[in-house]
Amino acid sequence: MKCSFNTSLRPSSALLPSSSPTPSSSLTDLKVYINGLNDWALSGFVHSVHSCKSVVLTCAMFQCLISPKSAAYLAALEMHHQSSLWGVVEWQHTVESEDLRSRLAACFVLANEGTTELNSSANS
Numbered sequence: 001m002k003c004s005f006n007t008s009l010r011p012s013s014a015l016l017p018s019s020s021p022t023p024s025s026s027l028t029d030l031k032v033y034i035n036g037l038n039d040w041a042l043s044g045f046v047h048s049v050h051s052c053k054s055v056v057l058t059c060a061m062f063q064c065l066i067s068p069k070s071a072a073y074l075a076a077l078e079m080h081h082q083s084s085l086w087g088v089v090e091w092q093h094t095v096e097s098e099d100l101r102s103r104l105a106a107c108f109v110l111a112n113e114g115t116t117e118l119n120s121s122a123n124s
Contacts, residue, residue: 006025006026006029007025007026007029030055030059033059037111040110040111041062041110041111041112043110044062044106044107044108044109044110044111045058045062045107045111047103047106047107047110048061048062048071048103048104048107048108048111051075051100051103051104051107052071052072052074052075052100052104053075054071054074054075057071057074057075058071058107061104061107061108062108062111062112068101068104068105068107068108069101069105071104072097072100072101072104075100075104076096076097076100079093079096079097
């Protein structure tokens with residue numbers, strides 16, 4: 001995957017990180033991106049990473065490369081695979097999926113539209 005952070009992610013089947021470290025330029029680009037977020041967007045970023053357990057999905061969602069719905073689906077991919085094999089526990093899997101989707105959507109709105117509304121009401 002190649003994106004605006006000018007790095008490529010390689011798939012891995014290993015449990016431990018690969019022997020080739022992440023280039024420092026990639027880490028610098030990510031730090032610059034995160035430092036450029038305002039307080040509202042940073043709060044949404046932190047909550048999104050906490051909810052979906054992925055910086056990559058959060059960055060893709062915040063840059064409008066994927067929707068919050070897609071990010072929630074990708075974050076729960078293993079659960080969806082197990083559900084397709086063994087069936088859905090309706091009250092558990094459905095609630096968990098909808099909860100994750102609503103959390104990510106709220107983070108997205110907070111980061112992308114919350115500041116617009118706050119700025120326009122402050123200027124009134």
